Amino acid sequence: MKQPRYAQWSQTSAAAWAGFAAELSDATGHDLGLEQNGGYDLHFSEESLEATVSQYEVLKEKLGGDYPFEVLGHNALRREEPAIGPKVVGAILHRQDGHANPLNLLRALADDVRRLGGQVLTGKHVTHADKPDLFRVSCADGTEVHARKIVLSAGLGAMSLGPVLGFKAPIRPQRGQVMITEKLPKLINRPSLIARQTDEGGIQIGATNEEVGLNNGVTQTGLSGLAAEAVAAFPSLAKAQLVRSWGALRILSPDGLPIYQESPDMPGAYLVTCHSGVTLAAAHARFLPDWLEGTDGAPNLEAFSEDRFTLS
Amino acid sequence: MKTDSPFREIDPQSDHVLVRFEEEDLMLPLGENLAGALLVAGVMPFRHTPVSGAPRGPFCMMGACYDCLVLIDGMTVQACMLQVAEGMKVGMPSADRVHDV
């Protein structure tokens, strides 16, 4: 979040989200549960709050002042979030933050791609890709698909397929354990990294950051740690029932930011990878096609090329 | 919510104690299974679902289906996994979120 170009890119996406959500809901009938009333960065000590504020001040300066945030002390925060606990000293309120229902987003996109004539082949394991003339994608079951352009957006699958298409694809998994409570009456107004309440009522808590390779398991110590932090932030959560948890693998580049890269060896092949696909969904739907097609309106994504990992 | 119950005790054994379900005072057998005791007392439904507001009551009686959820001491708990205690206050969970009943 502290890199200026990424901050801009996610701001661009945030600004496009409302229109994107409206269009997608109109086309598919799925409400994406979008709320853009801001989000918090909650702090349990004055020191960490101050340190974070000064980092954001630097970022704001780099962006020429275009990075709105407010600092709320405990009492101000409590007026916004009556369920907040006494251990939270304050929060940074990012007005542009929001959240959406990722499952509804998935379903709406799955519907809309087909509605617009896209073909989706599921259950395919891509084993190879090359470019004898057109691109040729080969699957384990013998399926071959030919195309003029190819976008590699296979998540961690790009670790193996990336080099085949001439990318470095320096990505790694990072585990985030997440948990969800039963559906509860409204308790939390704005999302934070500690807890957010979905439009369906469940409160999503977490995630952890763990370097454990491809292990996507859930640990009791991980869950207990997340629960302790969430209960410290919102004490009434102590009585909430946890109904689900999972271990998700983030797709991280060395600096944690997205990679948008055209293959130097095989022009027409693009690597697109990030770990904030919901935040960036609007930008990916609205502006990335211009970049893939190389139109005049293409966003400048130079800062997210793979080159940054060799230069530094 | 109280109806004539089709459920009845065939060999009553326990003393009955005061339990409150929502706004209603019930006399239930001490130490017996709470879901069963509520059924005999004619309580139905036990709750409305948070998804559609549909009424629900006990289904499996073995702690697996989570349809007999009630609210006790601020927690949603399975009535079929609890015993009746004197002075218990039982509510319907998340009643304030019920949409379109």
Added chain:
Amino acid sequence: MYNVDLIIIGAGPAGMSAARRAAELGISVLILDEQPVAGGQIYRNVDRASAVRSDILGKEYTHGLALTKGLHHDNITLLKGAVVWQIEEGTRVAFTQNGTGALAVGKRILLATGALERPMPLSGWTLPGVMTAGAAQILLKQSGIACQGAVLVGSGPLLYLIATQMVRAGVPPLALIETQTTRDLLRSMRHLGGALRGWPYLVKGLRMLWELRRAGIPRHVGATGITIEGDQAAQAISFYIGKSAHRIECDTVLLHHGVIPNTQAARSIDIPHLWDAAQNCFVPECDAWGRSAVATVFIAGDGAGIGGAKAAAFAGEIAALEIAHDLEGISRPDRDAAARKLRKHLAIECAARPFIDAAYPPYAGAIAPQDATIICRCEEVTAGDIRRFAGLGCLGPNQAKAFGRSGMGPCQGRYCGLSVSQILATANNISLDDTGYYRIRPPLKPVTMGELAAMAASEINEVKE
């Protein structure tokens, strides 16, 4: 923290017999059970049931007293009301008892988690007043509660058993609506030869049917198109026999079309499961001792494949022998000699199974429910929704979660998992093995955030021997 040789999850017939056998071989045993009294569902509350109740429930029920008595042994600790919600490393079990989270570590774990009613999604099955037939029997065992004017729906011996118990309790059911057909019975006949080895079960079955007939209980056999009617609660049930429509007014409907292994715990630790076509359910892969692919974890009883209470008890003992052998409590020849006898009994117990499975198959109308029927009771996802997910490229139950929340509620998919797998397998024309099942994640049962948070503190690591 508890530290023992063997942790047994579930104090039903498999768990209790395994505990006794292991304890006798010098193994320290911790049993974790959710109920306030040992017995499992089949022998539920057997220690406390009155004479009246025991008479109604019969000798098959009081047989459980021998097993509960067997738990009185110095090597056995029974924790009642203990709800297990996570298993890690094949040795570490997290559970909640009396509102407090705790840990137990064992060199071996035996999953004796028994069976669940096979989900029977019908139109109206979520209405208040609709329960599983097993639920009605539990009410009788646990609380001496009988239900007047109920209609029993489905197929299988348990349906007859509960009906006869209701007759004895003075609350005869209004009717039995049975879904098996004459063709099913004919098809089952090829298993009859083998079933004769298990003749006591066949005799018992015939005796129950005779008892129901004498009590004048109407039986509607070969029912289709079953629908439960009602707005706020069940009011009537309608169905067809052949082309003739029937309707019975009733406020209680009891559903049953067989039981399936409760595999939640086994699946949560990635033990592989296979589709069992004869039993129409997934079963965990285990060797002849009940050992799973996780070498420290064993499975015995109905949780490893449906065999019934007596078979479960023998399987529990067999697993205990191998566990004791692992831990040097018994020599190989002694283990094998003891196991040989047990396996002979086990084979006799299971002899009638293929006949029963073929004669009383699941109700076809609940295996392929109508589009409007709710499949996931928690998240209220319908069969039509799931078929639509398949149309969007959803190949398996885990994707179905992402597409529409099925299996994401508090029951963790216990009452929709099998239906979702079967609907997707049919819609995509893919085998059940390739379609698979939900990935089960902790918590196996909901646990409060407060309980979890308290375990972040270190005092829980104190060792209790």
